Amino acid sequence: MLVGARVRQVRLLRRDVAHSFTCDGSYRRTRRRDLLLGETIESLTRHGKELTINSGTGPLVCVHLGMSGQLWYRPSRLHLQRRNHVHCIWWMDSPTSSGRLVFRDPRRFGGLWTFPSTEALHATRWSRLGPDALSIGAQTLRRRLSQTRRPIKAALLDQHIVAGIGNIYADEILFAAQIHPLSISNSISATDYRTLAKVIHSILRHAIAAGGSTTHDYIDGHGRPGSFARHHQVYGRPLQPCLRCGRQLQSIKVVQRTTIFCPQCQRIFNGPRVRRPLDNRTGLRTVTDYMDKTPAKHEASSIRITSPIGNKYSSPYSR
Numbered sequence: 001m002l003v004g005a006r007v008r009q010v011r012l013l014r015r016d017v018a019h020s021f022t023c024d025g026s027y028r029r030t031r032r033r034d035l036l037l038g039e040t041i042e043s044l045t046r047h048g049k050e051l052t053i054n055s056g057t058g059p060l061v062c063v064h065l066g067m068s069g070q071l072w073y074r075p076s077r078l079h080l081q082r083r084n085h086v087h088c089i090w091w092m093d094s095p096t097s098s099g100r101l102v103f104r105d106p107r108r109f110g111g112l113w114t115f116p117s118t119e120a121l122h123a124t125r126w127s128r129l130g131p132d133a134l135s136i137g138a139q140t141l142r143r144r145l146s147q148t149r150r151p152i153k154a155a156l157l158d159q160h161i162v163a164g165i166g167n168i169y170a171d172e173i174l175f176a177a178q179i180h181p182l183s184i185s186n187s188i189s190a191t192d193y194r195t196l197a198k199v200i201h202s203i204l205r206h207a208i209a210a211g212g213s214t215t216h217d218y219i220d221g222h223g224r225p226g227s228f229a230r231h232h233q234v235y236g237r238p239l240q241p242c243l244r245c246g247r248q249l250q251s252i253k254v255v256q257r258t259t260i261f262c263p264q265c266q267r268i269f270n271g272p273r274v275r276r277p278l279d280n281r282t283g284l285r286t287v288t289d290y291m292d293k294t295p296a297k298h299e300a301s302s303i304r305i306t307s308p309i310g311n312k313y314s315s316p317y318s319r
């Protein structure tokens with residue numbers, strides 16, 4: 001659809017979503033040529049959560065969708081359904097069809113980055129990205145994750161360690177691998193890393209096949225919502241019974257991201273023990289530091305555990 005098409009016209013409706021770099025890595029105002037005006041699309045590549053639209057002569061556009069970004073193609077004969085929050089439109093002609101590629105992003109956590117060549121992209125924006133999650137092997141995964149003492153959930157979300165795992169999938173992956181999100185990364189066993197790698201591949205493949213997890217108004221390249229949300233085992237189900245053991249799922253914050261897990265099924269490897277008592281006023285249990293190992297200061301302050309008081313509640317960290 002896109003590959004082989006020539007970009008006839010480009011319209012950038014919102015300048016601050018586009019960022020352009022020259023060969024020497026310096027920043028410049030985005031021109032229509034940077035957004036591939038007049039170029040023929042040769043290929044599309046993906047690494048982690050980023051996609052590139054590559055032209056035949058070198059220049060490329062790197063697209064990051066962020067939380068709410070959408071990139072979709074619409075044949076010329078069809079109207080653009082959603083016009084609000086559309087930031088860039090490319091008009092394309094191919095031998096068989098013509099249409100528009102649309103970048104839309106209501107919350108603007110995503111954006112467009114243009115580079116004069118693949119080398120420039122790899123030397124700058126992609127230089128610190130970890131291996132792609134879909135193809136990472138168990139040994140590489142273990143080597144990279146065991147270099148850190150951060151909680152496994154925080155490490156999985158770090159795109160510099162492994163690229164392509166977002167918040168929803170991190171929870172689903174850890175539930176499937178039966179690993180507690182606060183397990184310390186370098187304490188997880190080799191066997192569990194093998195399981196983790198398998199689970200990462202299978203969950204991401206299933207999610208891609210299902211078109212992703214539509215939680216707000218995400219749509220795919222054809223304008224269709226994803227259906228993976230129907231298969232969520234833990235994400236979006238706090239306080240509901242675990243589908244495996246029936247125990248109530250818990251919700252905590254790890255690096256400011258909501259994290260849902262089963263305290264029964266997900267084993268903790270060398271995690272923190274609860275130091276603070278329950279807060280009688282709010283009824284929440286708050287953990288702000290570790291007893292076993294002291295991570296970097298910014299990590300300790302970024303973890304907060306909350307759990308409702310209940311007679312049946314027992315600390316998941318006592319095992």
Ligand SMILES: [Zn+2]
Binds near residue numbers: 244245262263266
């Ligand atoms: Zn369970």
